[in-house]
Amino acid sequence: MGENLSKEINLNIKEFKIDLLKNGGDPGVLIPLLQSAQDSYGYVPEKVINYISEFAEIPAAEIYGVVTFYSQFRLKPLGKYIVKVCEGTACHVNGAKSIVNMLLNELGIGVGETSDDGMFSLLSVACLGCCSLAPVIMINEETFGSLTPDKVRKVLKKYRQK
Amino acid sequence: MVEVKVGLGTCGISAGGYTVFDELKIEKDKNNIDFELKETGCMGMCYREVLVEINDEKGKWLYAEVDKARVKKIVEDHLISGKPIEEWLVKTGKNENEDPFFEKQKRIVLRNCGEIDPNSIDEYLEKDGYSAIQKVINDDSPEDVIKVITDSGLRGRGGGGFPTGLKWKFTSEAQGDKKYVICNADEGDPGAFMDRSVLEGDPHSVIEGMMIAAFAIGAEYGYIYVRAEYPKAIERLRTALGQATEKGYIGEGIFGSKINFNIKIKEGAGAFVCGEETALIASIEGKRGIPRVRPPFPAVKGLWGKPTNINNVETFGNVPWIILNGAAAFASMGTEKSKGTKVFALAGKIKKSGLAEVPMGMTINEVVFEIGGGIKDGGKFKAVQMGGPSGGCIPASMGDIKIDYDEITKTGAIMGSGGMVVLDETTCMVDLAKFFLTFTQNESCGKCTFCRIGTKRMLEILEKITLGKGEEKDLDLLEELSYKIKDNSLCGLGQTAPNPVLTTLKYYREEYEAHIRDKQCPAHSCAALIEYKVIPDKCTGCTLCARNCPVDAIEGSVKEIHKIDPEKCIKCSLCFQACKFDAIEKI
Numbered sequence: 001m002g003e004n005l006s007k008e009i010n011l012n013i014k015e016f017k018i019d020l021l022k023n024g025g026d027p028g029v030l031i032p033l034l035q036s037a038q039d040s041y042g043y044v045p046e047k048v049i050n051y052i053s054e055f056a057e058i059p060a061a062e063i064y065g066v067v068t069f070y071s072q073f074r075l076k077p078l079g080k081y082i083v084k085v086c087e088g089t090a091c092h093v094n095g096a097k098s099i100v101n102m103l104l105n106e107l108g109i110g111v112g113e114t115s116d117d118g119m120f121s122l123l124s125v126a127c128l129g130c131c132s133l134a135p136v137i138m139i140n141e142e143t144f145g146s147l148t149p150d151k152v153r154k155v156l157k158k159y160r161q162k
Numbered sequence: 163m164v165e166v167k168v169g170l171g172t173c174g175i176s177a178g179g180y181t182v183f184d185e186l187k188i189e190k191d192k193n194n195i196d197f198e199l200k201e202t203g204c205m206g207m208c209y210r211e212v213l214v215e216i217n218d219e220k221g222k223w224l225y226a227e228v229d230k231a232r233v234k235k236i237v238e239d240h241l242i243s244g245k246p247i248e249e250w251l252v253k254t255g256k257n258e259n260e261d262p263f264f265e266k267q268k269r270i271v272l273r274n275c276g277e278i279d280p281n282s283i284d285e286y287l288e289k290d291g292y293s294a295i296q297k298v299i300n301d302d303s304p305e306d307v308i309k310v311i312t313d314s315g316l317r318g319r320g321g322g323g324f325p326t327g328l329k330w331k332f333t334s335e336a337q338g339d340k341k342y343v344i345c346n347a348d349e350g351d352p353g354a355f356m357d358r359s360v361l362e363g364d365p366h367s368v369i370e371g372m373m374i375a376a377f378a379i380g381a382e383y384g385y386i387y388v389r390a391e392y393p394k395a396i397e398r399l400r401t402a403l404g405q406a407t408e409k410g411y412i413g414e415g416i417f418g419s420k421i422n423f424n425i426k427i428k429e430g431a432g433a434f435v436c437g438e439e440t441a442l443i444a445s446i447e448g449k450r451g452i453p454r455v456r457p458p459f460p461a462v463k464g465l466w467g468k469p470t471n472i473n474n475v476e477t478f479g480n481v482p483w484i485i486l487n488g489a490a491a492f493a494s495m496g497t498e499k500s501k502g503t504k505v506f507a508l509a510g511k512i513k514k515s516g517l518a519e520v521p522m523g524m525t526i527n528e529v530v531f532e533i534g535g536g537i538k539d540g541g542k543f544k545a546v547q548m549g550g551p552s553g554g555c556i557p558a559s560m561g562d563i564k565i566d567y568d569e570i571t572k573t574g575a576i577m578g579s580g581g582m583v584v585l586d587e588t589t590c591m592v593d594l595a596k597f598f599l600t601f602t603q604n605e606s607c608g609k610c611t612f613c614r615i616g617t618k619r620m621l622e623i624l625e626k627i628t629l630g631k632g633e634e635k636d637l638d639l640l641e642e643l644s645y646k647i648k649d650n651s652l653c654g655l656g657q658t659a660p661n662p663v664l665t666t667l668k669y670y671r672e673e674y675e676a677h678i679r680d681k682q683c684p685a686h687s688c689a690a691l692i693e694y695k696v697i698p699d700k701c702t703g704c705t706l707c708a709r710n711c712p713v714d715a716i717e718g719s720v721k722e723i724h725k726i727d728p729e730k731c732i733k734c735s736l737c738f739q740a741c742k743f744d745a746i747e748k749i
Contacts, residue, residue: 069450089581094511098735127351128176130355131208132211132509133208
């Protein structure tokens with residue numbers, strides 16, 4: 001099964017840094033491997049976990065342990081637009097709560113969920129690091145700062161029309 | 163040649179820095195003007211982004227809040243016609259009308275941030291870059307270096323405040339065939355962005371600091387553990403490492419000596435606990451970032467079981483300066499036990515949020531009012547939160563406390579890594595304690611029982627109190643749990659997790675009591691304890707509130723006074739925020 005699986009994965013993996021696996025169970029390789037898998041797929045698919053387990057000789061249970069320990073890793077694909085709402089301290093005291101309320105209301109999904117049409121995923125993050133612009137959200141790579149609930153609605157409208 | 167620099171730290175980029183940069187490029191080509199367009203890191207004035215500095219024969223001119231439209235005019239008036247646009251300038255070539263933001267600062271760690279192009283090793287070299295490492299290789303023994311760092315009084319800037327020289331000494335004395343130097347760039351406090359700004363603005367100085375540490379302790383390998391959430395910092399670090407390797411500063415036989423030193427970047431995957439040394443080491447080893455019992459300390463048994471020295475970004479950033487300027491120069495700044503400067507990320511309800519580096523010994527009031535310009539929107543200064551989830555709140559009444567590790571620890575807060583979030587009277591202290599505990603509870607790795615379960619129980623109690631269901635005995639229980647968690651947790655995360663609760667209980671107990679006894683939130687912040695009402699005299703009947711209400715709880719037609727149905731209202735505050743006439747109040 002191992003060979004078939006690796007063939008199947010290889011077909012799908014273009015960006016995934018297979019070369020990291022050359023060193024087999026080289027200690028410390030697991031997190032970079034998972035990061036590159038997520039870079040390629042947008043999440044860490046189950047078959048990648050099995051694949052890494054086999055080739056790096058790390059038990060799958062341990063890999064799941066690592067995947068679920070770090071907030072960066074996801075086991076499910078995300079929507080086209082990833083809305084990250086900052087709930088860092090500066091945003092919190094500058095009214096992040098009403099921004100979250102507006103997002104929940106407008107998107108109709110909870111934090112950590114993806115809309116049925118696959119358009120939006122809503123994530124909450126601890127700090128985006130641009131505290132002077134609080135409250136802040138980020139949609140994919142674009143940052144929107146000094147927000148009010150009304151501005152959030154306008155921003156989302158723009159993305160819906162894209 | 164005239165230089166034009168655009169501040170492109172994460173803050174500048176978020177505010178539209180690249181649009182300004184590209185526009186400048188277009189205008190430059192279109193008008194065929196001869197100036198050098200450059201990127202630079204964070205200039206500190208995040209509250210006036212996007213910042214553009216023009217450096218011409220008459221001096222340095224700093225333009226604030228630059229956007230596409232302003233670029234055009236700046237190019238036409240200043241760069242072509244030689245007439246600076248006074249009203250957009252925050253710093254002029256004549257050194258007049260300067261924003262006092264910089265006046266009280268002393269920039270050591272930030273010496274090159276916002277000055278040089280972080281992508282250019284040559285600009286770092288022009289600022290005496292890599293001359294400190296050459297000096298120690300040529301003139302000093304490892305013991306000499308450790309002595310200088312010890313004498314300077316430098317203490318760990320990650321929050322703990324452990325003397326850096328002593329830490330180096332321990333690792334240098336430890337036996338091991340291999341030794342490691344690690345730079346902790348896993349800046350995880352929500353509300354802190356000092357380390358990110360240093361890495362984005364002056365990556366070479368951190369690398370040089372690590373090299374000096376490696377020389378002092380005899381390490382050949384280094385790791386920079388940096389948050390994956392800091393893509394720009396990682397990108398600039400990679401560029402810097404590539405350049406330093408190409409020049410032969412990193413690698414085998416550096417600067418013609420027999421010393422080898424290599425650095426790898428490890429991207430953290432998002433776990434606050436990895437800021438703790440032993441958890442960070444576990445994470446580099448590819449495992450879950452779970453701390454272990456100390457001793458043995460990493461200095462004796464660290465990465466892969468070898469002696470390892472870990473310092474944070476800001477600590478390393480100080481090192482080359484200390485080597486070049488001497489221990490005495492560094493120790494001349496600050497208080498008796500806290501030397502040098504500290505970088506703070508000012509945020510929250512403050513007018514000028516940004517990055518400020520101040521000499522130790524400055525008071526909190528000076529930082530908040532003289533550098534930060536005071537409270538925004540006419541609010542009243544209530545407290546500063548220092549040290550993030552591990553720290554606590556220092557009330558405004560104690561604003562003349564000095565920035566000093568020991569003085570701040572005495573208040574119940576900690577110096578921390580430099581996050582300083584300013585609070586005004588709209589912040590509910592119970593809610594803030596709940597906010598931090600939600601964070602630490604979420605980030606607890608689960609190893610220690612009290613940290614895992616105790617924080618959960620504390621969070622439940624806080625939740626109860628903010629819902630108006632608290633009981634008198636809850637406060638004692640909160641305190642009891644706090645001390646149990648502090649005493650029975652292995653690492654800093656658990657040992658400090660109760661601090662936000664303890665400090666707010668200490669200074670704002672009456673706010674907790676108001677929630678419990680009177681079922682009231684004095685800051686009008688806790689949703690369950692407030693009610694939204696329309697002020698009839700102010701309502702114009704514009705219907706905006708009703709249109710914003712997600713649950714149709716607001717009745718009223720056009721030009722009619724609106725009414726909120728308290729039964730239906732979910733207290734999301736959207737109407738309050740939407741109203742343009744301040745006609746909705748929280749009671």
